[in-house]
Amino acid sequence: MAIQVLIPTPLQKFTNDEASVSLEAASIDGLLVALEGRYPGIQARLCDENGKLRRFLNLYVNSEDIRFLDNQATLLSDGDEVSIVPAVAGG
């Protein structure tokens, strides 16, 4: 299952400056493993030592925050787009 992943600028040093990469994965957890497999070191940026996504990072599957889905257990389907977005301030 091909998943398109949008990589934020701060992580593009791992992806040879690619802003978007295509990977095979069946869930967010699987995607994190696949990312690490292709880009060693990237998982440690995304997750803490317990494998939990860092709290200042937001992940979206087709524009939906995974915290409204099944968090890291969220299942992915062929063609899904996952974006990784660091939290920003607002108003």
Place this chain on the structure above:
Amino acid sequence: MTGTDLTATLSRSTFTGLRCKECGHPYEAGARHVCEDVCFGPLEVVYDYDAIRSRVSRATIEAGPTSIWRYREFLPVEGDPIDVGTGFTPLLKADRLARRLGLSSLYIKNDGVNMPTLSFKDRVVSVALTRARELGFTTVSCASTGNLANSTAAIAAHAGLECCVFIPSDLELGKVLGTLVYNPTLMAVKGNYDQVNRLCSEVANTYGWGFVNINLRPYYSEGSKTLGYEVIEQLGWRLPDHIVAPLASGSLFTKIRKGFDEFIKVGLVEEKPVRFSGAQAEGCSPIAQAFAAGRDFITPVKPNTIAKSIAIGNPADGPYAIDIANRTGGTIAAVTDEEIIDGIKLLAEMEGVFTETAGGTTIAVLKKLVEQGKIDPSETTVAYITGNGLKTTEAIASCIGAPYTIEPQLASFNAAWEQSQASHGSKAAPA
């Protein structure tokens, strides 16, 4: 700008670089906002407080301009700031509202009359665009719930910067017009603020613009500290006992605290405890919900409230706001949209201040906390009013009655006057 250039120019200023608020990892003072080398935490500005202490006194501040730039030693800029008269807004002693609520000493910090666009956002944008210019950006941008869009477009116009701003497409008309008039490129995104923010993060990745609340965020957010400094100075160089402020991303709340802490640190004000209480609308209250549940993490929500300017479902600084409320003995509460409208009307009728929905939220929470005994009547309390009611007239249009329409004849006036005196409470004609 190269690293050497940065070091050379920074030697004239009081800030030395950036640092991760979570893990402390240092970064150069460029356009970046997250700890990309370690933990993705937010970056914040690092200052040389010894240098600040040696340059600043109450007298030097009082001799400065009547704008936020009287505190420029505490702000992360190097050269001449963009000064459009932002800041030093009135601190109003609100005696009538205090009596109504049962408080002895209440002040309203009225940023609804801030310059140039009538909200506290002018503070953060003045700092962000000054820094954007220093970092060489020619186009500036933001993701906004309305007030930030107004401010970014206006101050960019003054500074001659290109501007492209993003808002949710369902914003109040006043906020849309109040952006368009400055002739930026305005993108109305079919989605809520959190979706706008996500889009902007992706645009920021590719367009190389200065986004005030994304890659310029460490500088931008520092502008809110001036709301802390001004209250201290306007209270006669002393701290209040309790503050109530609206919570959207949580950034303003944390920066008021930082402003207080910095003035204590450099000896401009005597230290004493200040309780920090935060206000949210029930229809978007992820921070209040986490506070009530005793959690230190935020579960995002999808906003549904008239208080659009504070409708951020995924508040980046929420955990820090909860920490401050807990540490200071404050609280974080939410109020309904009806209570928000009542809050707007109460402030207008008692003090002659017309605020927008965020200010209505603050006043409604202030009232609630007094009623619940969470604000002691003897505490000197400051309520932060962050925006102007003329921008969100839709919110109250159906709740404030209508004028009496009369003939230009005394008899017609007499009849209408009698009718107005017979009604209890509201003096307006029925809507």
